[in-house]
Amino acid sequence: MEIQVHDIRKGFDGHAAALNGLSLTVASGELMALLGPSGSGKTTLLRVIAGLEVPDGGRILFDGADASHRSVQDRNVGFVFQHYALFRHMTVAQNVGFGLSARPRSRRPSRREIRRRAEELLALVQLQGLEHRYPAQLSGGQRQRVALARALAVEPTVLLLDEPFGALDAKVRKDLRRWLRDLHDRTGHTTVFVTHDQEEALELSDRVAIINAGRVEQVGSPPEVYLRPASAFVFGFMGASNGLPVEVRGGAAFLNGCPRPVADGIRVADGPHMVYARPHDVVLAPDDETGTGLRGIAEAVRVAPGLVRVDMAVPGLDKRLELDIPMSDAHWMSVRPGQPIHVRLTHCHVFGP
Amino acid sequence: MRAGVVKPRWRIRKPSVLPGFGLTLGFTLTYLTLIVFIPLSGLAWHSADLGWDAFWSLALAPRTVQALRISFGAALVAAVVNAVFGAAVAWVLVRYRFPGRRLLDAAVDLPFALPTAVAGISLAALYAPNGWIGQPLADLGVRIAYTPAGIIVALVFVGLPFVVRTVQPVLQDLDREVEEAAATLGAGRARTVRSVILPALAPALLTGFTLAFARGVGEYGSVIFIAGNIPFVSEIAPLLIVIRLEEFNTAAATAIGAVMLMLSFALLLVINMIQGWNRARFGHG
Numbered sequence: 001m002e003i004q005v006h007d008i009r010k011g012f013d014g015h016a017a018a019l020n021g022l023s024l025t026v027a028s029g030e031l032m033a034l035l036g037p038s039g040s041g042k043t044t045l046l047r048v049i050a051g052l053e054v055p056d057g058g059r060i061l062f063d064g065a066d067a068s069h070r071s072v073q074d075r076n077v078g079f080v081f082q083h084y085a086l087f088r089h090m091t092v093a094q095n096v097g098f099g100l101s102a103r104p105r106s107r108r109p110s111r112r113e114i115r116r117r118a119e120e121l122l123a124l125v126q127l128q129g130l131e132h133r134y135p136a137q138l139s140g141g142q143r144q145r146v147a148l149a150r151a152l153a154v155e156p157t158v159l160l161l162d163e164p165f166g167a168l169d170a171k172v173r174k175d176l177r178r179w180l181r182d183l184h185d186r187t188g189h190t191t192v193f194v195t196h197d198q199e200e201a202l203e204l205s206d207r208v209a210i211i212n213a214g215r216v217e218q219v220g221s222p223p224e225v226y227l228r229p230a231s232a233f234v235f236g237f238m239g240a241s242n243g244l245p246v247e248v249r250g251g252a253a254f255l256n257g258c259p260r261p262v263a264d265g266i267r268v269a270d271g272p273h274m275v276y277a278r279p280h281d282v283v284l285a286p287d288d289e290t291g292t293g294l295r296g297i298a299e300a301v302r303v304a305p306g307l308v309r310v311d312m313a314v315p316g317l318d319k320r321l322e323l324d325i326p327m328s329d330a331h332w333m334s335v336r337p338g339q340p341i342h343v344r345l346t347h348c349h350v351f352g353p
Numbered sequence: 354m355r356a357g358v359v360k361p362r363w364r365i366r367k368p369s370v371l372p373g374f375g376l377t378l379g380f381t382l383t384y385l386t387l388i389v390f391i392p393l394s395g396l397a398w399h400s401a402d403l404g405w406d407a408f409w410s411l412a413l414a415p416r417t418v419q420a421l422r423i424s425f426g427a428a429l430v431a432a433v434v435n436a437v438f439g440a441a442v443a444w445v446l447v448r449y450r451f452p453g454r455r456l457l458d459a460a461v462d463l464p465f466a467l468p469t470a471v472a473g474i475s476l477a478a479l480y481a482p483n484g485w486i487g488q489p490l491a492d493l494g495v496r497i498a499y500t501p502a503g504i505i506v507a508l509v510f511v512g513l514p515f516v517v518r519t520v521q522p523v524l525q526d527l528d529r530e531v532e533e534a535a536a537t538l539g540a541g542r543a544r545t546v547r548s549v550i551l552p553a554l555a556p557a558l559l560t561g562f563t564l565a566f567a568r569g570v571g572e573y574g575s576v577i578f579i580a581g582n583i584p585f586v587s588e589i590a591p592l593l594i595v596i597r598l599e600e601f602n603t604a605a606a607t608a609i610g611a612v613m614l615m616l617s618f619a620l621l622l623v624i625n626m627i628q629g630w631n632r633a634r635f636g637h638g
Contacts, residue, residue, distance in 0.1 A: 052533050072536040079537040085530035089552040099538035102548070147534075154538055 001063050001157040001190045002028045008048055008058035010041075010214075018044040019055070020214035026158075028063075031184045031191045033201035036211035037237070042194045045211065046160050049192065051075045062157065078151030078189070082163040084143045086135040092146050093118045093131035099154035121149040124183070141172040148180075152187070161193035165200065177204050198238050202226060210234050232351040235276050242282065242321050244275045246350075252292075253350065256316045261292050263345050277348040279309070279324040284331045285344040293344040296321065298335050308332045312341060393614065400611040403604055411608035416584055417593060421612060423501060424590040428569030431508030436562045438509075439516025440554065446517070447524045461517045464510055469574030476507055477579040499581030504589060507575040512565030519561035520554055527553055556631050563624045570617055 003026040010019040018041045026032050034042040047053040049060060051072040059068045067075055087095050096118040100109055109117065122128055125145040135143055144164065151159060164180070165173040181204050184191050195201050201208045202222040210217040210225060210233075218230040229235035232243075246253035248268055252261035253275050262275055285293055296314040303309075310323040323343060325332045335341055400408055411417070446458050464472065480487040480497040487498055497503050527550065535545040551558075573591040580587040590613055597606040 050537060052537070072533075073539045073541060075537075076539070077537060079534065081530045081534060083528070083530065085528060085534040087531065087535075087549055087552075089555075098535070098540070098548070102535070102538060102540035102544050150534075150538065 002026065002061075003049060003158060003190060003192070004059075004061035004064070005045070005049065006059045006061065008045070008055045008060070010044055010048060010053065010055045018214055019048070021058070022211075022215055023058075024209055024216055024219065026190060026192055027207075028190055029188050031181070031204065031206045032193075033205035033208045034192060034194045034211055035198060035201040035208050035237070036196065038196060040211045041214040042196075042211045043162055046079075046162055046192060046194050049158075050077045050079050050160050052079070076154065076157050078154065078156030078159040080144075080147045080151050080159070080161040080164055082166050084135075084147040086143055086146060086150070088135050091132050091134060092122065092127065092138070095135070095146055096121055096149045096153050098150060117153060118149075121153055122146075124152070125149045126179075139172075140168050141176060144168065144176065148183075152189075156189065159189040159191040161191070163194055163196070165195075165197075173200075180204065202238075210237060212237075229349060232274060232276060232349075235349055235351070240279050240322060241276050242279065243319070244277075244317065244321075246273055246275050247271070248273050248350070255294065255314070258294070258316070262294055263292055263348050263350075266350050268350050273350050273352060275345070275348050275350050277345045279322040280307075280326070281345060281347040282321060282323045282343050283346055284323075284325060284329060284335070285342050286331055286334070293342055294321070295340060295342050298337055298339055298341050301335055301337055308335070310335055310341075312343065396607065396610050396614060399603075399607045403608065407604070408608050408611070411605045412612045414605075416588075417590070417605075417609055417612075419585045420588050420590040420593040421609070421616070423504065423586075423588065424570055424613070425616065427501060427504040427508055427589070428566050428572075431505050431512055431569050432562050432566035434505070434509050435512045435516045435565045436558055439513055439561060439565070440520050440558060442513070443517045443520040443524055447521055461514050464512075465514050469511060469572065470578065472510055473507055473575035473578030476510060476575065477503070480506060480579065498579050499583075499587065501580075501587050503579040503581065504576050504587060507579050508565075508569040508572055511572055511575055512568050515564035515568060516558070516561035519557045519564065523554055523557040556628055559624060559628060559631075563621065567617065567621065570613065 003024075005022060005024040005026075008019050008022045012018055020041075022041070022045060024045075034045060036042045044053060048055050051067075051070060055068075059066055061067060062075070087098065090098065093115065097114040100114045100117060101111075103109075119128075119131065122131060125148055127142060127145055127149070130138065130142065135146065138146065144167075148161075148164075165176055168176065177200060193204070202225075205222065207219060207221055208225050209219045212233050218225055218234050220228075225234060226238050229238060235241055236243075244253075244255055244262060246255055246262055248254075248266055248270050250270065251266050252264040253266055253273065255262050266273075294312075294314055296312045298310050299313050299320060300311040301308060304324075306327055308325045308327060310325060312321040312323055314321055321343070325335070403411070442461065446454060446461075477498050478484050480490075480503060482488065482491040482496065482498070484498070487496075490497060495502075497506055531549055531553070532545055535549045540548065571591060573589070573595075576589055577592055580589065580592075582588050582592055590609055594606045594609050597603075597609065
């Protein structure tokens with residue numbers, strides 16, 4: 001099922017608009033991540049698709065058919081809530097079977113069939129043998145999987161997950177992530193999930209939509225959005241970054257007061273810009289022979305697994321530059337706090353000021 | 354030497370970071386003894402004085418049995434009515450925002466504050482065959498005041514706050530997402546209320562029902578003005594106790610009191626056991 005979101009607008013009283021004419025297409029069978037900071041409108045978008053929220057304007061199309069006026073019940077979406085929203089007074093099997101037993105009599109499977117379906121789904125989410133437990137007797141990860149099985153029981157056309165791993169600890173989160181990817185590949189549902197964790201979005205999804213202030217900043221595959229960010233916001237959201245205010249002259253970027261350019265070969269018009277680089281794209285260049293680079297003082301040197309983190313003070317720059325030096329670079333041992341160092345940017349992005 | 358296995362010594366007081374067990378338990382016991390246990394054991398003591406046969410002949414006198422039946426029956430019906438409408442009132446107060454909501458919310462507590470005699474007299478005036486409500490009802494051939502129905506009306510009035518005030522906080526805490534989950538699974542509104550909301554409210558509803566029922570059984574002030582107090586028809590047990598006392602028949606009054614105590618205690622115990630079983634099952638509370 002293809003989902004088309006067309007120019008959706010939604011405001012909440014007293015707040016800035018949550019969705020500002022947002023458009024997005026989710027291809028059939030795709031696993032898409034909605035990635036953005038909290039308050040960016042990603043959860044609101046998910047709820048609008050599900051029909052839990054009525055938009056002020058715009059349309060939602062399911063496979064080309066307008067679904068904007070269909071009720072939640074008729075949209076046949078599977079929705080997994082961040083805090084699971086399990087029915088506490090029902091057993092695991094009753095929770096999973098709820099959607100089937102709530103159907104009108106004419107379309108309701110027999111009691112035996114519902115039980116069989118529930119057992120089948122619990123096997124799919126690897127919870128066999130827990131049919132008669134109550135949600136309170138399960139761990140967080142188990143509850144999450146019950147919620148997923150419950151959503152899948154109604155044979156939804158799309159699966160929507162709101163921060164599915166938000167409330168779980170790191171280890172369980174990692175396992176469930178891989179497991180969900182696996183499940184998606186086996187069942188082939190069009191799946192949309194909301195997350196604020198870029199690592200989760202990159203690892204799990206076919207495509208990532210980065211949402212900011214109620215709009216889509218960029219949509220693309222994980223390598224696309226990571227390697228070719230469309231805006232400074234996307235670059236910043238995808239990981240740690242260093243921003244340098246520069247003056248571009250003839251394709252070379254100059255930091256205030258330095259004769260040597262920070263980077264060259266830049267294809268933007270002359271004028272003030274921002275150069276962004278990841279900490280691991282700032283490398284030591286002690287021989288000082290290349291044409292570009294920065295001089296500064298190493299301020300703090302901290303060892304992390306496999307790499308050394310250096311905070312570097314650059315004259316004329318009020319923020320510290322962050323460097324991640326791999327331990328395979330033998331030069332790291334010569335970096336001492338208070339000593340001058342010389343670095344070069346191996347890879348950077350330039351955006352407007 | 355073999356390693357000694359330390360036997361855990363059984364103690365009432367487990368070491369705890371929350372001090373004050375001794376103090377609070379002592380206070381609780383003293384308090385309950387003075388306020389509840391001594392008066393109630395006085396009742397048991399006097400009943401025992403009567404002797405087994407005398408006690409039962411007084412307790413099972415036809416007029417007493419009928420009065421008890423009316424008291425417990427009317428309290429039960431009133432508590433059921435309150436459970437239904439009290440839940441509806443709580444729902445409206447929690448779920449909707451409308452002008453005058455706070456005023457309505459405050460008005461729910463009025464039956465607590467109003468002297469019961471005042472309530473009884475107002476209700477009697479309203480529901481009497483020449484009253485505002487009683488008149489049209491009388492034209493339809495329905496009589497409320499001075500019949501058992503009048504008792505139920507009075508008990509509904511005094512019991513309402515119990516249900517509303519117990520259900521309200523639970524409803525407030527009820528996760529909206531659970532209802533939304535039911536909707537995404539295709540359940541209509543009626544189905545969601547029946548299968549999702551009501552079961553979640555059940556423990557609070559049962560507590561409110563119990564409190565309203567207990568209050569109804571013991572209610573005296575408001576009922577005697579509207580009931581008509583006809584022996585065997587609309588005479589409640591607490592009134593019969595007062596009548597026996599005025600006749601200086603302490604023995605009979607004691608016997609009725611003791612029977613009411615036993616019945617109430619048995620019913621409350623059963624309801625508490627249901628609650629405990631509920632909690633154990635769902636692992637909350």
